[in-house]
Amino acid sequence: MTEHLITGAAGFIGMTLALQLLERGDRVIGIDSLNDYYSVQLKKDRLARLQDIGGDRFTFIQIDFSDMAELDKSLKHLQFDRIIHLGAQAGVRYSIENPHAYVQSNLVGHLNMLEVARHRGVSHFVYASSSSVYGGNTQLPFSVSDRVDHPLSLYAATKKADELMSETYAHLYRLPQTGLRFFTVYGPWGRPDMAMWIFTRKILAGEPIEVFNHGNMRRDFTYIDDIVSGIIACLDNPPPDDGLVKAGGSQKPHRLYNIGNHRSEELMRLIDIIEQSCGQKADRQFLPMQPGDVPETFADIDAIQSDLGYAPTTSIDVGVPKFVDWYKSYHGIG
Template sequence: MRILVTGAAGFIGSHVAQRLLERGDEVVGLDNISDYYDPKLKLARLARLETSSGFRFLKADVGDRDAMRDLFSGGGFDRVVHLAAQAGVRYSIENPHAYADANLTGFLNILEGCRHAGVEHLVYASSSSVYGANAKLPFSVSDSVDHPVSLYAATKKANELMAHAYAHLYRLPVTGLRFFTVYGPWGRPDMALFLFTRKILAGEPIDVFNHGEHRRDFTYIDDITEGVVRTLDKVATPSPDWNPMQPDPAVSSAPYRLYNIGNNQPVRLLDFIGAIEKALDRKAVMNMLPMQPGDVESTYADIDALGEAVGFRPRTPIEEGIARFIVWYREYYRA
C-alpha cells in the first residue's frame, strides 16, 4: 500500500514508518521538524528511514491548509497514519495556541484531505490524557471522558469528536488510538525516561513529582508500533450492536472505532526510576516535589477491545524496555 505517515520524524511516527517499510509498503513521511525539542534527533530518525527506497519525505506543516490540499490531491494514498501533533501536557499550559494550530486546525486539514482523496482508512493518535479527572481504573474506552485537566487533553478529545463527525457525514473509516506513556529507543527528550537518564549520568538531581507516587502505564515502542500497524490493517466499520439509547463512545453506527493502546500494567514512578538506576548501575539523587498542574495520579489501560479486534498484546516488561533504551542512549550520544 501507499501510506502517508504524518509526524514521521517523531518518536512513534518514525518507528511506525520503519515497520511499514520493512513489510514492503511505500511510505510518504510528513513532518515540520519543529524545535519543540532537538531537531537533530528528528533528523537522525529520518536518516534511518531514508535508507529505504520505499520512503519519501516531505517537510510541511499539517496546519498549512494549502500544503495539505496539494499533498492529498496528488498523493494517491491508500491509508493514513496521523501522528503529527503538538505534544506535551505541561507545554500546553505555557503555549496554548500551538495546540490549536497543530491539533485542531491540523487535524481538520487531515480529515478534509482524507475525505476528498477517498482514503480507505485513517488511524490517528489520541491520548490517555483524555481520561483527565476520571478515577475509575482501568480506563475504558466505553467510559465518558468529559473532564480534561489540560488543554492538550481537550484537543485530543476534540480530535475524537471531529473524527466521528467525518465518519458519520462522509463514511470515512477512522480509528483513534489512545496512547499510554510510550517509551523506548529514539524517544522524546522531554519525557521522563530521557530526562532521568541524562541527569543521572551527569550526576544531577532529578525532579520527582507527586513524590514518586504517580503510576503510569508505560508502554514500549515496539509494542505500540505493532498495535498501530495491526489497527491500520483492520478498516473501521459500523458496529451492528451500537445502541443510540445507550451510546458507547468507542463504537458507532458510522465506520468509527476508538481503542486504548497501553501495557495494561501500571508502574509506580519510584519503581520506574529504580529500573533506570539498575540499568545504569547508578543511584539517582531525587528532588521530591508535589503534583504538577495538569497532571493525573494514575493511568491504566483496559486493552481488551484492541486485543479482541486485532490480537494486540504487549510483550515487553518494563525492565527489558528500559535496558534497551539505555543501550540505545549510550550508543547514540557516544556517536
C-alpha cells in the same frame, strides 16, 4: 504495494511505525514540520534512518499540516490509500505555556487531515489520541467506555476534540477511522521531553532528578514495539460500516482503542530500573504534583485484544534497559 501517508514521520512513534511498514515492503510518504519543540537534529537522524531503510519507497516532505493550502499543494501529485495521523503538538505541561500551538496543530491540523482523507477517499484514517483524555478519572483501569469530558490540560482537551471531529466525519462521510489512545510510550529513539529520557540524561550526568507528587505516581508504560504492533493491527483492519440506521443513530465506521501495556507501574520502581541500567544512583528531589498532571494511568485493553488480538509483551524490566542502551549508543557514552 500498499501506500501510506504518515504525519509526524520524524517523530518517535511515526519513525518507528514507518520503519516497520517499509521493512514489510510498503511505501510511505512522511510529512513533518520539523519544529523545534525538541531537538531538530534527533528528528533528522530519525529521517536519515528511514531513508536508509526505505530508499525510493520512502518520500519525505517538510510541511506544517495545519496549513491547508500548502498541504494540498504538496500532496497533489502523490498517491496513498491510508493515512496514519500521528503528528501533533505534544506535551501536557507545554500546553499551559503555549496554548495557541495546540489549537493550531491539534485542532486545525486534525481537521485538515480529515479533509485530505475525505477528498482522497482513503480506505482508513488512523489517528493518535491520548490517555490524557481520561483527565482526573479515578476508576481504574481506564476504559474506552468511560466518560472523558473533564480534561485536566489543554492538550487533553484538543485530543478529545479530535475524537469528536472524527466521529462527525465518520457519520457525515462514512470515512473509516480508528482513534488510538496511547499510554506513556517509551523506547529507543524516544522523546527528550519524556520522563524516561530526562531521568536517564540526568542520572548519567550526575544531576538531580525531579520526582513529582513526592513519587506517588503510577504509569502504564508501553514499549514502542508493542505500540507499533497495535497500530499496524488497526491499520490493516478498518472498522466495518453496515450503513444501517439503528436506534440512536447510524452504525458509524469509527472505533476508539486504548493501546497500553495493561500494567500500572510505580514511578519509583521505574527510577530503580533506570538507575540499575545506568549503573549509578539518582539524587531524587521530591516535589508536589505539577498542574495538569494525573497521579495514575492504567489501560483497559480488552477491546483491542478482543477485536484484533493485541497482546503487549514488553515489561519495563526489559524495555527500560533497551532504552538506556540506545541512549548511551546514540550519545556516544561508553
